[in-house]
Amino acid sequence: MFEELLNNKDTWLSGKGPFSEIIFSSRVRLARNFSDYPFPARASSAQKEKILKTMEEARARIDLLKEAVFFRMEDIDDIDRQFLLERHLISQEHMHTTKGKGLILSLDEKVALMINEEDHLRMQAMASGFDLNRAYETINAIDDSIAKLVDFSFMSNLGYLTSCPTNVGTALRASCMLHLPALTFTKRINKVLELLAKISFATRGFFGEGTQALGDFFQISNQISLGLSEMEVIDNLAGVVNQVKEQEIDARAVLIKKHKLELEDNVWRSYGVLRSCRLVSSKEALSHLSILSLGLDLGIIDKISRELLNNLFLMIQPAHLQKVEARVLKEGERDFIRAQILRERLGEA
């Protein structure tokens, strides 16, 4: 399944959209629960099944979801679930335990609604580049349409009720995925991360919650969703992301001015290694792709397109490799196939 997604060109990682050379993507997620059912952790199988059915029917009736597909997580195999995780369309939890869980997914990958994850609904919209408003508008419209069909748990004094108290209120989490190689290279990143923590913004790695910063990618998200309006949450995040972006632009100028040769050396070596290696881990590959990405932004290299590069960020991950090869790969085999795919796509030396 999902083979067609491999060739999706216009996704959240297409490298289009405002400031997409630094801000790869924007995401807004809403948590919702049905008022007539216990939260998923306490709901029975029968209750979860009813929720799944309700959402399957809702999808068919909502115009904005008519291109989307509905399926149960237990109906797809391990590789497909991991594939969706790698494309940032489901969570770790949704991948690991499947019983009673479902997904509504638009095939342009911009909208994904997890059913019976921690909340009855976890609805996300993604946009390429720095475009939180677009993502919010998309998911807000879908939320409105669903709200016409079902009753959501809502209290006028608190807002939306959620499984985890940290989400109560707007139940909105917004995030941007930033590529900050120059701040990392110049070691300014630590100050930035400290400051973000102080003002209650969370930073995570490329692969989401609980993952380390890899390849100089940092996902910044709001931690406060109570006591603010949706637009305030989004505007606050946008303001912070914008400041970090400005600092990265600054650091890039410093790099070019003071470390041009080292930078060129790094960029071309990464290109050389990816075009010639026979074995490469996803971690190492991500780090080279990150450097190539910076090289592309700074005009050091022009032999690769942004689209190809962003596509490779996904392609080097285990489930993607297995999709491309259309077979199960043993762990030892992956580094070999990953190297082969990178060589092929970047034009073997």
Added chain:
Amino acid sequence: MFEELLNNKDTWLSGKGPFSEIIFSSRVRLARNFSDYPFPARASSAQKEKILKTMEEARARIDLLKEAVFFRMEDIDDIDRQFLLERHLISQEHMHTTKGKGLILSLDEKVALMINEEDHLRMQAMASGFDLNRAYETINAIDDSIAKLVDFSFMSNLGYLTSCPTNVGTALRASCMLHLPALTFTKRINKVLELLAKISFATRGFFGEGTQALGDFFQISNQISLGLSEMEVIDNLAGVVNQVKEQEIDARAVLIKKHKLELEDNVWRSYGVLRSCRLVSSKEALSHLSILSLGLDLGIIDKISRELLNNLFLMIQPAHLQKVEARVLKEGERDFIRAQILRERLGEA
């Protein structure tokens, strides 16, 4: 001066000769002193000048040296002296202090006679591959010719007298330069080096006395020159070198059998890095060239010739870079020029 040497194809590093995939070169050196003069450390300027004059005239009269050139070390500049050192034609001492010193050099670089180094004469012959006999025959014939023209310090009970007592006797030192990447990779090299030390053979690096093993090159030489005939010294060394060679062949078979993919990965990465880097130190370049060399021997890569590769071992050194560029390079500039030359010669990616 010496620009023509840069294009010498048939030198000791040409990659021809027996077993040249493991034993790059063979060298035999004889130390001789004139009986009527104090050793160089105690000789006056006038005495050293007389020795220089004697050797200048001898060169002209000896058939075997008629293609060779004679010059005083103070008549050539720093870069030329370092260039000769890098090509293994003179010693560190001969490069650093020039007063009263001279050189007779055959332009195929197979014969080099240092005048007024530690001894009045330090005469070496080099051969490509595993060919100590050829080197010995060459230098022995030259020694015989010179002996007809001058009196050498010789005592029938001791043999040839030399400045340093460790050379007394045959005053012969023979060495082979071995490339032992597989023994290094499989960590067997330490046992080999220990054993060599126990049986009184010295091991040095690519750049001779006092240098570390770099790029998996090891120069093995005899330490005993007293109480044996010339042929015994040479046969003993040849026997030892032959055993080390067999161990390397063994280790290469193991590598291919057990670590083929890692090896291929290493070889192709080295190729990728050298064809794309913008800055590279001589140490790093030597290490990549060493891996490429192994890859060439084992049939992993065929895009480069042995001749080019061996030429690059010399070309990456500082004085060679300056010769190629025909100008003085500041220290910071060399890594840049080295990378440029490597890219050009290996075919830029």
